Amino acid sequence: QVQLQESGPRLVxxxxxxxxxxxxSGYSISSGYHWGWIRQPPGKGLEWIGSIYHTGTTYYxxxxxxxxxxxxxTSKNQFSLKLSFVTAADTAVYxxxxxxxxxxxxxxxxxxxxxxxxxxx
Amino acid sequence: xxxxxxAPSSVSASVGDRVTITCRASQDIxxxxxWYQQKPGKAPKxxxxxASTLESGVPSRFSGSGSGTxxxxxxxxxxxxxxxxxxxxxxxxxxxxxxxGTKVEI
Numbered sequence: 001q002v003q004l005q006e007s008g009p010r011l012v013x014x015x016x017x018x019x020x021x022x023x024x025s026g027y028s029i030s031s032g033y034h035w036g037w038i039r040q041p042p043g044k045g046l047e048w049i050g051s052i053y054h055t056g057t058t059y060y061x062x063x064x065x066x067x068x069x070x071x072x073x074t075s076k077n078q079f080s081l082k083l084s085f086v087t088a089a090d091t092a093v094y095x096x097x098x099x100x101x102x103x104x105x106x107x108x109x110x111x112x113x114x115x116x117x118x119x120x121x
Numbered sequence: 122x123x124x125x126x127x128a129p130s131s132v133s134a135s136v137g138d139r140v141t142i143t144c145r146a147s148q149d150i151x152x153x154x155x156w157y158q159q160k161p162g163k164a165p166k167x168x169x170x171x172a173s174t175l176e177s178g179v180p181s182r183f184s185g186s187g188s189g190t191x192x193x194x195x196x197x198x199x200x201x202x203x204x205x206x207x208x209x210x211x212x213x214x215x216x217x218x219x220x221x222g223t224k225v226e227i
Contacts, residue, residue, distance in 0.1 A: 046157075046165065046208055046219040061216040062122070095164055103171055105212035107155045111164035 002026040004096045004112035012090075012119050018083040022096030022112060023076075030054045030074040034099035034106060037070065037081045039092040040114075047092075051099055051106070052079055086119045093117075123147050123211050127220035134225060140196040142223045144187075144209035152188045153213040159222075160205045169194070170212070199225070 008020035022035070029035060036051030036059075050060040052070045060068055064083070072079040083090060093114040100109035124147040134140050144154065152172035157165035167176050169185040172192055182197045196203055204227060209220040 045221045046210075048217040048219070059215050063216070100167070100170070102174075103153070105153045105171075106217060107167060107170045107210065107212055108157075108165070109167050109176075111166075114164050 002098060002110045004098065004110055006094060006096050006112045006115040008094070008115055009117060010115075012086055012117055013121050014087055014119055015085055018081075018086050018090065018117055018119075020081045020094055020096070020115065020117075021078050022080070023078050024098075025077070027098075028074075029072060029077050029079065033101065034059075035072065035079045036097050036099055036108075038095045038097055038108065038111075039090075040095070041089075041092045042116075049081065049083075049094075088119050091117065091119045122216055123150060123213060123218055125209055125211055125218055125220035127207075127209060127223050129223060130221065131224040131226060133227065134199050135227065136199055136201055138199045140199050140203075140225055142194045142207055142225075144192045144194070144220050146190045146192075146211055146213075149189050150211045150213035153211060154185075154187070154192050155210045155212060156183075156185055156194045157208045157210065158203075158205045159208065165208060168207075196225075 003025045034051045037049040052058045069082040095114045096112040097108040098110040099106040126145045154172045156169040159165040173185045206224045
């Protein structure tokens, strides 16, 4: 059974960098699939942040591209998210996800439990 | 970018009711659409992909239809465990995007 677990801070100050790690169990990242991040502000909808393949190829949401870096560490079976220069608008639950590839298209079939981060001084 | 619009934003229903949720894309996405169910405090769960293909283990009371720009999620007979928020997601092109959600409540 594939499981994903986010780890990161609960509180970040404005203008700082938010960093999350997603640890994957039950599947080796180096075997394939894209892996990514989605966020959800409290009481609001879902926003795709970006995705990465095990080779390091990335796809970023253009609305966040200047802020984000997604990387993968296959030796640890982990991937990570860095979001720089955060503001209160970046307060959200952050989910790590696996992307299911079907018909040359991507859907999100496995999700972490989510981790709430608050941006506040 | 493709914008996804769901309607209604919320619906009140009772156990046994037939519930229909619609999702509209700002441009033709063929059948590249998914539906997710999210319960409070939990991560979303993939129910349907490619507009009408049910994921393994998802009850057959859930069904999806549509193509092009207009899509529908139908719950044929609402069960207590179905009270949740439902999101559509377009998979046609990056950036991947979601609808605003439809809350199914009593």
